[in-house]
Amino acid sequence: MRAIVLLLAASLGPCLTEGAARADEGLTVDTLPSGATLILEPRPGVATFAATLFVHGGAFEDPEDAPGLTTVLSRLLMRGSRSKTADAFALEVESAGATVTPFSGMLGFGLSAEGPS
DSSP states (O other): OOEEEEEEOGGGGGGSOTTOEEEETTEEEEEOTTSOEEEEOOOTTOOEEEEEEEEEOOGGGSOTTSTTHHHHHHHHTTSBOSSSBHHHHHHHHHHTTOEEEEEEOSSEEEEEEEEEO
């Protein structure tokens, strides 16, 4: 599966690696070392950001014997990790005035985030 990350933030432009390709006026596309595609649209003067981590492999990819698997997986993304509990993560996100929401669909699943830049 190949992740596509869409980040809309004025301050994230410098994060691109050297040699980024310009896909469209105001849009920059780059491939990260992990193979993920990073798409940036800088918005000067905007005090917020929106980001989406999209992973190909939604309900159409669920095994026949496990329908709903990607829906469950998208919810598990918010359950914490070895280094951070779900409650600690939620507190950090909320303290920053941001939101992080899991999603799943027919073609993919992932996380969406919004907040102050």
